[in-house]
Every structure is written in structure tokens, then in C-alpha cells.
Amino acid sequence: MDVHSPFDHRPDRDMGEALREVLTAPDDDAFVRRVLARVGAAPTSWWEVLDTWARPGIAAAIVLAALMGFLLGRSVGTGSQSVALDEPIQAVAEGVGVAALFTAARPPDVNAVLTAANGSD
Amino acid sequence: MRKEEVQDAELAARALAGDRDAFGALTSRYAAQARRVARAVLRDPEDADDAAQDGFLAALRHLGRYDPARPFGPWLMRIVANAAADRRRRLRVRQTEALSPLAASADPGPADLTDRRAFRAAFEAALQELPERQRIAVVLFDVEGYSHAEIAQVVGVPEGTVRSDVFHARRALRAPLAAWRPTKE
Numbered sequence: 001m002d003v004h005s006p007f008d009h010r011p012d013r014d015m016g017e018a019l020r021e022v023l024t025a026p027d028d029d030a031f032v033r034r035v036l037a038r039v040g041a042a043p044t045s046w047w048e049v050l051d052t053w054a055r056p057g058i059a060a061a062i063v064l065a066a067l068m069g070f071l072l073g074r075s076v077g078t079g080s081q082s083v084a085l086d087e088p089i090q091a092v093a094e095g096v097g098v099a100a101l102f103t104a105a106r107p108p109d110v111n112a113v114l115t116a117a118n119g120s121d
Numbered sequence: 122m123r124k125e126e127v128q129d130a131e132l133a134a135r136a137l138a139g140d141r142d143a144f145g146a147l148t149s150r151y152a153a154q155a156r157r158v159a160r161a162v163l164r165d166p167e168d169a170d171d172a173a174q175d176g177f178l179a180a181l182r183h184l185g186r187y188d189p190a191r192p193f194g195p196w197l198m199r200i201v202a203n204a205a206a207d208r209r210r211r212l213r214v215r216q217t218e219a220l221s222p223l224a225a226s227a228d229p230g231p232a233d234l235t236d237r238r239a240f241r242a243a244f245e246a247a248l249q250e251l252p253e254r255q256r257i258a259v260v261l262f263d264v265e266g267y268s269h270a271e272i273a274q275v276v277g278v279p280e281g282t283v284r285s286d287v288f289h290a291r292r293a294l295r296a297p298l299a300a301w302r303p304t305k306e
Binding site: 009011012016019020021022023024025029031032034035036038039 | 141144145148149152153156157160161166169170173174177178181241244245248259260262263264266269284291294298301
């Protein structure tokens with residue numbers, strides 16, 4: 001019997017034999033035949049299918065992201081068509097005066113502000 | 122590189138070129154080892170064989186990524202161990218702990234045979250109590266003769282961690298092994 005400590009940096013023959021006996025399955029030849037029979041078969045597992053699509057998928061995502069970036073850049077560049085949030089305030093300011101909006105003790109009447117913003121007053 | 126490693130690299134190159142016999146030779150050479158590694162991860166023998174098969178097929182698909190300057194065994198065992206771990210994660214959802222065929226066996230037999238089965242079951246149970254990485258490490262080190270550096274490549278941790286894993290696994294298995302030894306022929 002070998003006398004090994006857990007610190008030993010050589011393989012423990014007895015431990016190896018015990019593990020081999022517990023873990024070794026019979027008939028390796030049948031297993032090899034089974035594997036070779038599967039060679040060339042279509043992938044059947046979902047992760048295998050995903051694996052085959054991974055590279056084209058990443059490439060498509062990059063192209064899509066670049067296209068979206070380009071389109072977004074164009075829309076930002078055409079600022080005249082974009083909605084400016086300060087326009088309603090400016091419209092109100094022309095009607096009631098900026099100083100009145102900011103110095104009034106009470107908030108302005110909502111209906112009056114909306115009416116002024118819509119320009120229908 | 123050892124002679125076997127050179128042969129492995131040549132077989133891998135031929136298999137990559139579509140030589141089915143070369144892949145068959147590699148599969149034959151590593152079948153027992155791969156099945157043991159998968160069994161170390163998955164308790165059930167059939168699940169282990171399914172995982173080992175997944176590993177071989179995955180290795181065939183990814184042979185282009187194998188570096189022929191390095192040993193083939195650790196590269197393949199890493200794929201097999203990952204396939205087994207993946208399968209175990211999927212099975213965990215629906216798997217209830219089943220008794221091993223030997224532990225569950227109720228066949229009456231001679232006292233020494235019964236003892237032997239009991240000790241084997243105890244050893245197997247102790248092995249399954251170990252963390253997955255320790256099981257792989259001790260099997261590759263004490264059964265397959267891999268170096269710590271090669272095992273580090275398989276399990277993806279530093280070499281020092283592998284030494285620690287082998288140490289802890291051996292310590293945990295020493296008691297059931299000692300009880301088993303006197304029953305051996």
C-alpha cells in the first residue's frame with residue numbers, strides 16, 4: 001500500500017484505483033460507435049443552434065446599430081423640425097411677460113397659460 | 122511534446138480536414154477518460170455518457186480552435202467537463218437525487234461482497250459530496266495522471282488552486298478509502 005499524504009504531489013495509486021473502479025463505465029467501444037454515428041448529424045440542442053447563429057447574429061447587430069446611429073444623427077441634425085420645449089414658454093412670455101411669470105407670488109392660471117401657448121387668445 | 126501528443130496533434134489535423142477515421146482514433150483514445158470526467162461531474166452513468174458525447178461532438182466542431190502545439194487531452198477534457206457541467210445545470214431543475222444502482226441494490230450476497238458494495242457506495246457518496254471542481258481535479262490527477270498545470274488548463278483556475286483542490290479532495294476521500302482497502306481482493 002502506498003503511504004501518501006494529501007500534500008503529496010505524486011499521483012496516489014490506491015486513490016486512483018478506487019476512483020477508476022467507481023467511475024469507469026463498461027464498453028468503451030460501444031460508446032465510440034455511438035459518438036461516430038452522431039458525427040455529421042444536424043445539431044439538435046438549442047445551444048448548438050444558437051452557437052451556429054452567434055457570429056452572423058453579432059455582425060447583423062453591429063450593422064443595425066450603425067444604421068440606427070446614422071439615422072439618429074441625421075434627425076438630430078435637422079433641428080428645425082424638432083420640437084423645442086422652450087417654445088410654449090416663449091409664447092406665454094410674449095403674452096403675459098417674462099417678469100410676471102417669474103415674480104408673481106402665485107402660479108399663473110393654467111388655462112391662461114395653455115390658451116396663450118396655443119395662440120388662440 | 123510526448124510522442125502521444127504529437128500523434129494527437131496529427132490526428133486532430135486530419136480530423137479537421139474531414140478524416141472520420143482520425144476522429145474515431147481520437148475518440149477511442151480518450152473515450153474512457155472523457156467518460157470518467159463526465160461521470161465525476163454527473164452521477165448518473167447515462168447522463169455522463171450523453172455529456173461525454175456532447176463533448177466529443179463539440180470538440181469536432183471546434184477543432185479549428187485547437188492549438189496543435191499544446192496537448193490535446195486537457196483541451197478535450199475542458200470541453201467535456203463544460204458539457205457535463207452544462208448538462209448538470211439543466212438536469213438540476215428536474216433531477217431528484219437517485220440512489221446509485223449499487224447502493225440501491227437489494228441482492229443478497231456473501232458478506233464480503235455486501236461489505237464491498239457498502240464501502241464502494243460510501244466512497245462514491247463521499248466523492249459526490251465534494252465540490253465539482255475538486256472531483257474533476259482529483260480524478261484527472263490520481264486517475265489520468267495529469268499535471269497540476271494541465272488540470273489548471275482544464276478547470277480554468279490557477280495551478281495553486283488545483284493543488285489545493287487535490288489536497289482537499291484527497292483528505293475528504295481518505296477515510297472511506299481506508300475502510301474500502303481491506304475489502305479489496
